[in-house]
Each structure stands twice: as structure tokens, then as C-alpha cells.
Amino acid sequence: xxxxxxxxxxxxxxASWVMVAFAIACGLLDASVWLIATAARMAPxxxxxxxxxxxxxxxxxxxxxxxxxxxxxxQFHPVCNRGYREWLKLSxxxxxxxxxxxxxxxxxxxxxVVGALSAIxxxxxxxxxxxxxxxxxxxxxxxxxxxxxxxRSPFCLLLCFLWPALMLPSVNGWPMVGLxxxxxxxxxxxxxxxxxxFPWPTRGEKSIWQKDISIGGMSNVGxxxxxxxxKFSSSPISIGxxxxxxxLIGWWYYCxxxxxxxxxxxxxxVLFAAMAAFFRLxxxxxxxxPPFNLWGRLVTGRLIMPGFDKVFLTPLAVVFxxxxxxxxxxxxxxxxxxxxxxxxxSLCFGLFAGGPSYQKWILTxxxxxxxxxxxxxxxxxxxxx
Amino acid sequence: xxxLVDVSHHYGLNLVLNHINLHVLAGELVAVMGPNxxxxxxxxxxxxxxxxxxxxxxxINGLRRRATEETELQIRKQMxxxxxxxxxxxxxTGREWLLAVGQLYDVDADRLMDxxxxxxxxxxxxxxxxxxxxxxxxxQKKKIAICGALVPETPILILDEPFTGGLDPSAIxxxxxxxxxxxxxxDVTVVMASQIPEVVEQVAExxxxxxxxxxxxxxxxxxxxxxxxxxxxxPEVFEKLVNPQTLEQIESYFNRPKP
Numbered sequence: 001x002x003x004x005x006x007x008x009x010x011x012x013x014x015a016s017w018v019m020v021a022f023a024i025a026c027g028l029l030d031a032s033v034w035l036i037a038t039a040a041r042m043a044p045x046x047x048x049x050x051x052x053x054x055x056x057x058x059x060x061x062x063x064x065x066x067x068x069x070x071x072x073x074x075q076f077h078p079v080c081n082r083g084y085r086e087w088l089k090l091s092x093x094x095x096x097x098x099x100x101x102x103x104x105x106x107x108x109x110x111x112x113v114v115g116a117l118s119a120i121x122x123x124x125x126x127x128x129x130x131x132x133x134x135x136x137x138x139x140x141x142x143x144x145x146x147x148x149x150x151x152r153s154p155f156c157l158l159l160c161f162l163w164p165a166l167m168l169p170s171v172n173g174w175p176m177v178g179l180x181x182x183x184x185x186x187x188x189x190x191x192x193x194x195x196x197x198f199p200w201p202t203r204g205e206k207s208i209w210q211k212d213i214s215i216g217g218m219s220n221v222g223x224x225x226x227x228x229x230x231k232f233s234s235s236p237i238s239i240g241x242x243x244x245x246x247x248l249i250g251w252w253y254y255c256x257x258x259x260x261x262x263x264x265x266x267x268x269x270v271l272f273a274a275m276a277a278f279f280r281l282x283x284x285x286x287x288x289x290p291p292f293n294l295w296g297r298l299v300t301g302r303l304i305m306p307g308f309d310k311v312f313l314t315p316l317a318v319v320f321x322x323x324x325x326x327x328x329x330x331x332x333x334x335x336x337x338x339x340x341x342x343x344x345x346s347l348c349f350g351l352f353a354g355g356p357s358y359q360k361w362i363l364t365x366x367x368x369x370x371x372x373x374x375x376x377x378x379x380x381x382x383x384x385x
Numbered sequence: 386x387x388x389l390v391d392v393s394h395h396y397g398l399n400l401v402l403n404h405i406n407l408h409v410l411a412g413e414l415v416a417v418m419g420p421n422x423x424x425x426x427x428x429x430x431x432x433x434x435x436x437x438x439x440x441x442x443x444x445i446n447g448l449r450r451r452a453t454e455e456t457e458l459q460i461r462k463q464m465x466x467x468x469x470x471x472x473x474x475x476x477x478t479g480r481e482w483l484l485a486v487g488q489l490y491d492v493d494a495d496r497l498m499d500x501x502x503x504x505x506x507x508x509x510x511x512x513x514x515x516x517x518x519x520x521x522x523x524x525q526k527k528k529i530a531i532c533g534a535l536v537p538e539t540p541i542l543i544l545d546e547p548f549t550g551g552l553d554p555s556a557i558x559x560x561x562x563x564x565x566x567x568x569x570x571x572d573v574t575v576v577m578a579s580q581i582p583e584v585v586e587q588v589a590e591x592x593x594x595x596x597x598x599x600x601x602x603x604x605x606x607x608x609x610x611x612x613x614x615x616x617x618x619x620p621e622v623f624e625k626l627v628n629p630q631t632l633e634q635i636e637s638y639f640n641r642p643k644p
Contacts, residue, residue, distance in 0.1 A: 221485045223472035225533070228434055229489055230461035291439045296397045300439075307437065307451075363457040368436030372472050 011102030012109045014068060022064050029056060048126055058131055061121045065132035068113055069139035076102045079147050095195035105191060141183060148190045151200045155190030160248055164255035227369045234359040242352035250345025257337045264336040266326035273322030273347050277315030280351055284311050284358065288367040307366025314354030318347055386411045387432060387574065392441035394427055401427050403598035412571035414564065416585040417578040419595030420627060425578040426469060426545055432576060433466035433543045464541040467534035475519035479510060479529045482518060483536050490537035504532040507559050524551035531560060544577040548584055564588040582619035596627050
């Protein structure tokens with residue numbers, strides 16, 4: 001069994017052509033260093049310490065480590081390969097058995113590959129050996145976080161809260177080690193849980209019969225069927241999800257401000273709120289018009305149409321909240337980072353949770369659907385009779 | 386059953402419909418007629434749910450349009466709207482598009498396939514059904530659009546000018562027969578705007594005549610004859626109702642004194 005598992009983990013070795021390509025790239029860069037040194041009549045060591053050359057080496061090793069991490073996920077994770085996933089569903093595979101095509105979790109071969117990259121970077125290219133290891137860790141960890149988002153979202157959310165803490169200056173030394181261990185533990189546990197939950201439920205999967213006729217989606221049925229669809233659904237964001245996402249955005253904002261030591265920017269917050277409110281309004285009112293226009297409102301004296309004007313409430317409230325928030329930020333002194341983050345989180349919560357939901361607006365709003373415009377781009381998809 | 390309660394609508398300052406109250410019974414085939422620009426399409430758009438009226442409301446089988454998400458979706462399942470100018474996905478074949486429309490209304494797969502085949506044969510599109518819609522002529526596009534309205538087999542059909550758009554005589558005959566068949570059924574309600582009196586007279590159980598911004602008449606053919614005091618065919622009755630001076634205008638045009 002041990003032998004079999006060892007063989008199984010050997011599947012992760014990068015293909016020989018990849019190693020050859022990497023060796024060629026290193027050779028070309030080394031040759032260019034030699035050429036520059038010869039042309040400039042300098043010692044190669046002097047060229048090596050030049051900033052541009054050091055950056056080029058860093059990019060080369062970082063890219064190699066990043067590609068390897070991405071390859072490990074894309075090649076071996078069933079989420080990334082639909083055919084593999086479908087085949088696994090039909091096979092007697094369970095989470096207790098190793099994945100047939102090779103492991104997704106880290107194995108000693110990974111340490112060997114990344115260790116080799118770090119060693120070459122440190123000894124031959126005189127770079128910081130932590131660069132390849134760091135890039136590998138970020139790409140692999142970030143990728144696993146995203147993949148957990150499709151199978152076990154609570155772990156993804158927890159990881160999204162943990163990742164930005166790496167930027168905090170107070171997290172240094174042992175706290176940093178503790179945080180990395182915590183990240184790895186959550187990734188490992190989440191991954192194991194996601195495998196146990198296999199087969200993962202897939203949203204909107206079509207039956208074989210539907211696949212055969214390859215109908216792309218509701219937008220394919222033309223006008224007015226897509227607009228008057230009896231199956232309209234827009235998956236509204238729940239209050240809980242809105243709160244969590246808003247807190248997450250606020251937390252990331254705080255960590256970024258602290259990391260970059262950014263100054264207080266209340267005006268930017270107002271600008272962000274105004275733009276976000278505008279885009280929300282734009283999204284809500286795409287292809288829709290009020291029952292009658294502004295001139296009609298003025299003349300009939302019906303300045304407010306509650307059934308339509310409710311769409312303006314949340315954007316206006318968000319802009320107002322941003323202005324109030326900007327005033328508070330101005331008076332918050334050294335606590336501006338915390339205050340700004342709280343304001344950003346509140347604005348996001350308002351944008352996500354503020355009513356009406358898109359589905360409610362489309363189905364019950366007092367609007368009218370606009371006929372698709374007869375533009376050239378539109379003619380490619382739909383054509384009027 | 387379709388009910389319009391005190392519906393008014395205006396575009397800017399242009400009042401199109403004013404305090405319209407209408408009651409279409411379940412199983413009826415009602416034809417909407419009226420001069421150009423009188424608001425026939427607006428009326429049908431409001432019934433179909435493409436626009437909310439400026440005032441008043443619409444009820445479909447006792448459910449109020451746009452009241453709640455659930456009722457609106459329930460109404461949408463019961464109704465198909467064929468607009469004057471539908472937009473068809475040009476890259477799909479006619480059959481694929483009809484399948485997509487049928488799926489949208491959850492029509493049983495086997496029944497859908499069979500119905501599509503019969504519809505394509507009825508409208509002489511069997512040979513063209515598997516070609517992309519972009520290769521269809523205007524008349525063929527109109528035919529496939531009509532098939533699209535018939536495929537979901539919903540109990541309510543709203544048709545805006547189904548006989549226009551380059552239909553050939555055989556397609557007009559086929560559609561006329563389909564509508565006649567629907568008029569005979571008690572489970573299908575059809576509201577149709579048409580400017581072709583010969584067809585309307587043949588298939589409609591009741592005729593709604595719009596003039597200005599209001600309903601001028603809403604009755605059976607016999608009722609309209611009685612109202613107009615004219616015992617002729619629908620074109621004559623219609624002219625008598627809507628534009629009584631038309632005949633005199635024609636006479637005066639031809640009897641103009643020579644210079």
C-alpha cells in the first residue's frame with residue numbers, strides 16, 4: 001500500500017518538457033548576463049546584482065513556482081476537470097481512497113520541486129530563496145481557497161478572513177508562524193471535508209436531454225420570452241451573506257490601509273459610494289424604463305411613482321451614508337483606518353442588502369421593458385422580423 | 386380570465402388609454418381592432434406584462450399582475466405573448482429555438498418534440514426547421530415566431546398582429562384554422578390585435594374596438610351590428626362605428642370638380 005501511494009504521489013512530478021523549458025529559460029537568462037558582462041567589460045557578479053537582472057531572475061523563479069502550484073491544482077483537483085469529476089461520480093471512489101489521477105494535497109515531491117527551485121534561486125542566481133517558496137504558497141493557498149469556495153464555502157470564507165491578516169505589521173515572528181499554520185490547517189481540513197462531501201451538488205446542471213440540444217440559456221430564447229420568462233430567478237443575496245461579505249470587504253480594506261500606510265481618504269469613500277450606487281442603479285434599470293418619462297411626471301403632477309422610484313432608495317441611502325461616514329472619518333483622528341473600514345463595510349452591506357432585491361424589482365416593479373435596440377451588435381444575436 | 390381595472394396609460398403627454406375596464410372571459414377569443422396608433426399594442430403589452438400601466442391594474446385568473454414575485458411567476462407560466470416584432474436568436478435553428486421556448490414553459494419533452502414536428506409541418510417549415518434562423522425569409526421568421534407562441538400550450542395567448550409580416554396564403558389559412566380551433570376550446574383564452582376584418586369576423590367571439598383613448602365597442606359581431614345600425618360585414622360595421630364619414634370622404638375625393 002505504501003509503495004502504491006508513493007507511486008501515486010509520483011504523478012505530481014512536472015513533465016520533462018516543462019523542466020527542459022525552465023532549464024532553457026535559465027540558460028538564456030544566464031547567457032544574457034554573460035553577454036552583458038562581456039559587452040560592458042564587467043564581472044558577471046556585478047551584472048547579477050543589477051536591479052533589472054535580479055528582477056528578471058525573481059520573475060523567472062516566481063513564475064516557475066506559481067505555474068507549478070497552479071498545475072498541481074488544475075491538473076489534479078476534480079473541481080477543475082469536469083470529465084474527471086463526472087468519471088469519479090460513476091466510479092466506486094470514496095474520500096477514504098487516494099484520488100486516482102494523483103493527490104491534490106502537498107506531498108514530498110512538492111517539497112522537492114519547490115526546494116530545488118529555492119536552492120537554485122539562492123545558490124546559483126543569488127536570489128532570496130523564499131521567493132519561489134512564497135509564490136508557490138500564495139498561488140497554491142489562494143487556489144485552494146477559491147476551489148473551496150465551490151465545494152465548501154464556509155472554509156473559503158474563513159480563509160478569506162485569515163489571508164489579509166498576513167499583511168498586518170503586528171503579525172510578525174511567531175504570530176506569523178501561527179497564522180500560516182492556521183491557514184494550512186483550515187485548507188487541509190476544508191479539503192478533506194470537501195472530498196467527503198463528493199459528489200458536489202452542481203447548480204443548474206442540465207439533464208442529458210437538454211445537453212443534447214445545447215441550448216445556452218434563457219437569454220437564447222430571444223425577445224420577449226427572456227423578459228417574460230416564467231423561470232426568472234436571480235438568487236438574491238441573503239442578509240447573512242451580505243453581512244459576511246461586507247465584513248470581509250471591510251477587513252481587507254483595513255489590512256490594506258495598514259499595510260500600505262495609506263492616508264485617510266474620506267472623499268474617495270464618497271466617490272466609491274457614488275459610483276457603486278450608480279452602477280447598482282444601472283444594473284437594475286438596464287433595458288427598463290419608467291411607465292412614463294420625466295416630462296410626463298411634471299405635467300401630470302405625479303412626481304413620485306412609488307412602484308418605480310423604490311429603485312432609487314438604496315443608491316440614495318448609500319450616498320447619504322457615505323457623506324455621513326466621510327464626516328465621521330474626518331473627526332476620527334488616528335483611528336481613521338478602523339473608521340474607514342467600518343464605513344466601507346456599512347456601504348457594502350447597504351448595497352448588497354438594500355431593497356428591493358433584483359428579482360423583486362424585475363417581477364413587481366412598475367416599469368416597462370424596452371424593446372432591444374436595433375444596433376449592429378444586437379443584430380448578431382437577435383434580429384427583428 | 387383577463388381583467389383590466391381602470392387602466393390608463395400615457396407616453397409623456399400623449400394619453401393612449403384612458404380608464405379602460407375590460408373583462409375577457411376564460412375560453413374566449415377576443416380581437417382588438419382600431420385605427421393606427423390608437424393603443425392596441427400598448428393594451429396588449431400591458432396585459433402581457435411588458436409594461437406597467439400608469440394607472441390601474443391587470444388581473445389574470447384572479448391574480449394581480451406585479452403584485453408579488455410568486456403571483457407574477459404564476460401568471461407568466463399561464464401566458465405567452467407574441468409581439469408585433471419578436472427578436473429571434475439568429476444562431477439557433479428553428480427547431481432548437483422552439484425547444485428552448487418549450488423548455489422555458491416546462492413542456493414535457495416527448496410531447497414538445499412531437500408538437501414541434503407537427504407545427505413545423507403545419508407551417509411548411511419541416512425542411513427549414515433545422516437551419517439557422519438567420520437563413521429564414523421574413524415570412525418564415527414570422528411563421529417560426531407563431532410556432533414559438535403555440536409551442537408552450539399556455540391557457541392564455543396574447544397575439545399582436547399575428548397575420549402581418551409576410552405570411553403566405555397557406556400560413557394565413559393555417560393560422561386562421563388554429564385560431565378557430567382555439568376559439569372552439571373552452572380552456573384557451575386568446576386576445577389578438579388584428580387589422581384584417583375578414584379574419585377577425587371568422588374567428589373572434591367578441592370584438593373590442595378602440596377609438597381615441599377609450600373602448601368604443603366590445604361585443605359579439607351581432608352586438609356590433611346592432612350598435613352600429615349596419616347589417617353588413619365587419620369592415621362596414623367597423624367603418625360605421627369608427628369613421629362614419631369615410632364613405633362620404635371617398636365620394637368627395639372622386640367627385641372633386643375638374644379645374
